Amino acid sequence: MRCTAFHLLSDDExxxxxxxGASAExxxxxxxxxxxxxxxxxxxxxxxxxxxxxxxxxxxxxxxxCERLKIGILSPSPSDGEGLLALEAGAHGYGHxxxxxxxxxxxxDVIASGELWVGRSLMARLLKGVRQASVVSGKGWQVLLTxxxxxxxxxxxxxxxxxxxxxxxxxxxxxVKSHLTTIFDKLDVTDRLxxxxxxxxxx
Amino acid sequence: MRCTAFHLLSDDExxxxxxxGASAExxxxxxxxxxxxxxxxxxxxxxxxxxxxxxxxxxxxxxxxCERLKIGILSPSPSDGEGLLALEAGAHGYGHxxxxxxxxxxxxDVIASGELWVGRSLMARLLKGVRQASVVSGKGWQVLLTxxxxxxxxxxxxxxxxxxxxxxxxxxxxxVKSHLTTIFDKLDVTDRLxxxxxxxxxx
DNA sequence: TCACGTATCGTACTCAGGTACTAGGAGTGT
DNA sequence: ACACTCCTAGTACCTGAGTACGATACGTGA
Numbered sequence: 001m002r003c004t005a006f007h008l009l010s011d012d013e014x015x016x017x018x019x020x021g022a023s024a025e026x027x028x029x030x031x032x033x034x035x036x037x038x039x040x041x042x043x044x045x046x047x048x049x050x051x052x053x054x055x056x057x058x059x060x061x062x063x064x065x066c067e068r069l070k071i072g073i074l075s076p077s078p079s080d081g082e083g084l085l086a087l088e089a090g091a092h093g094y095g096h097x098x099x100x101x102x103x104x105x106x107x108x109d110v111i112a113s114g115e116l117w118v119g120r121s122l123m124a125r126l127l128k129g130v131r132q133a134s135v136v137s138g139k140g141w142q143v144l145l146t147x148x149x150x151x152x153x154x155x156x157x158x159x160x161x162x163x164x165x166x167x168x169x170x171x172x173x174x175x176v177k178s179h180l181t182t183i184f185d186k187l188d189v190t191d192r193l194x195x196x197x198x199x200x201x202x203x
Numbered sequence: 204m205r206c207t208a209f210h211l212l213s214d215d216e217x218x219x220x221x222x223x224g225a226s227a228e229x230x231x232x233x234x235x236x237x238x239x240x241x242x243x244x245x246x247x248x249x250x251x252x253x254x255x256x257x258x259x260x261x262x263x264x265x266x267x268x269c270e271r272l273k274i275g276i277l278s279p280s281p282s283d284g285e286g287l288l289a290l291e292a293g294a295h296g297y298g299h300x301x302x303x304x305x306x307x308x309x310x311x312d313v314i315a316s317g318e319l320w321v322g323r324s325l326m327a328r329l330l331k332g333v334r335q336a337s338v339v340s341g342k343g344w345q346v347l348l349t350x351x352x353x354x355x356x357x358x359x360x361x362x363x364x365x366x367x368x369x370x371x372x373x374x375x376x377x378x379v380k381s382h383l384t385t386i387f388d389k390l391d392v393t394d395r396l397x398x399x400x401x402x403x404x405x406x
Numbered sequence: 407t408c409a410c411g412t413a414t415c416g417t418a419c420t421c422a423g424g425t426a427c428t429a430g431g432a433g434t435g436t
Numbered sequence: 437a438c439a440c441t442c443c444t445a446g447t448a449c450c451t452g453a454g455t456a457c458g459a460t461a462c463g464t465g466a
Contacts, residue, residue, distance in 0.1 A: 102316070103316070103318075106312060106313060106316060106318070109309060110309060110313065110320075113305070113306065113309060115306075115309070115320075115322065116321065116322075117313075117318075118319065118321065119318065119319075146411090146412065146413090147263070148412080148413065149412095150263075151259065151261055151262060154261060155259075155261060158400070158405075159394075159396050159397050159400055161452075161453090162452075162453070162454095163452085168259045168261075169259055170259075171413085171414070171415085172414075172415055172416090174414085174415050174416065174417095175413075175414050175415060177453075177454065177455085178413085178414075178415080179413085179414095180453085180454080181454070181455070182412095184454085190454090191422095191453075191454075192396060192453080192454095193362050193395060193396050193399060194362050196396060196399060196400065197361070197362055197399065197403075200400075200403060200405055202361075202403055349441090349442065349443085350442095351442075351443065352442095364422075364423090365422075365423070365424095366422085374443085374444070374445090375444075375445060375446090377444085377445055377446065377447095378443075378444050378445060380423075380424070380425085381443085381444075381445075382443085382444095383423085383424080384424070384425070385442095387424085393424090394423075394424075394452095395423080395424095
């Protein structure tokens with residue numbers, strides 16, 4: 001879905017120029033953030049976060065507007081922290097205001113269709129938050145196991161049941177048990193909890 | 204940037220039909236996941252995760268291929284968990300294999316340009332993960348528990364059996380079980396392994 | 407050819423873990 | 437006095453996990 005029309009709040013003429021071909025109609029310029037309140041629900045708006053007089057991203061103003069509008073935040077100096085704030089405020093997108101034209105247009109199209117647009121760096125940061133130390137510090141255990149055993153071991157260490165492991169790997173629960181018995185023996189542990197502690201580097 | 208050509212691994216004819224107009228050329232069909240290894244670096248491939256014979260997302264196979272290719276994972280029954288696995292494996296996109304044509308095309312264009320494509324639900328999950336990771340997982344579990352429960356919880360999370368916990372604390376095994384039931388309920392986990400993962404800051 | 411490792415699967419068994427339902431005593435705040 | 441939380445504990449029950457016997461098949465190297 002191509003974005004047909006959108007609003008823009010920015011003093012940056014170069015940004016405006018790059019956005020001129022990004023939708024069927026040229027962007028409608030907003031003079032101040034207060035005008036956001038006058039837009040109809042579901043409309044698309046790009047906000048240059050460097051514009052003077054904007055409330056901080058933590059302000060309730062953004063949560064309210066992001067509820068009803070599709071808002072993309074552009075920053076001349078994007079950071080993961082700022083991106084997190086933007087997304088937590090409910091923004092549909094966060095990106096670089098000096099990004100290339102096709103990149104801006106893509107962001108516009110994505111958020112116009114109701115999805116979220118997030119750059120790679122920020123995405124990596126998000127994943128890191130979820131994953132944390134999930135895939136392990138000590139590598140000693142890996143070299144002791146075969147390829148298949150490593151798969152089973154890491155799933156068991158993440159709390160998966162034998163049955164769900166079996167389904168995920170397309171084998172029988174019995175076979176999973178068989179692998180686990182071998183794994184416990186090789187790593188010198190007695191059960192899956194000890195295995196998890198070992199794999200996640202706790203004692 | 205429009206995606207010009209891409210590869211597709213799926214048995215689903217309807218999916219293939221919906222993708223026919225999504226790029227300049229019709230999708231090149233792959234017969235088996237092994238063929239991914241024959242593609243040139245940087246090429247775009249959509250993978251229907253329901254295709255028979257695929258290795259699980261945890262398998263090193265995906266990490267390797269996602270390093271060199273731009274891979275989008277499609278699932279007939281997407282879940283946040285599966286999406287996380289896909290992204291952690293290095294996939295550039297994760298979405299619904301029954302998604303509308305324009306949605307699939309958008310995903311294709313986004314990952315072709317090197318960015319990441321993630322649905323709303325999964326994104327929300329990621330954000331929640333960051334918030335929890337930064338706020339809760341540090342000591343959040345401790346404030347939810349009473350003094351006695353903290354003792355039991357930390358011992359259980361270190362792999363102690365109910366009986367040894369009971370002996371250490373001078374109470375009955377039954378009482379330990381009772382505490383644990385309360386603990387599981389408070390921390391919203393199902394067993395001692397999940398408890399250990401929670402307490403040790405893994406997811 | 408044969409030994410060996412790896413991956414797969416079967417049946418049967420034991421046992422720790424977890425739940426359901428219940429309940430008494432101690433302490434605390436209203 | 438009453439409500440509430442916390443710690444304690446009993447019986448009964450179900451289930452997943454792990455083990456103990458197996459077994460077949462495949463590939464590799466001696």
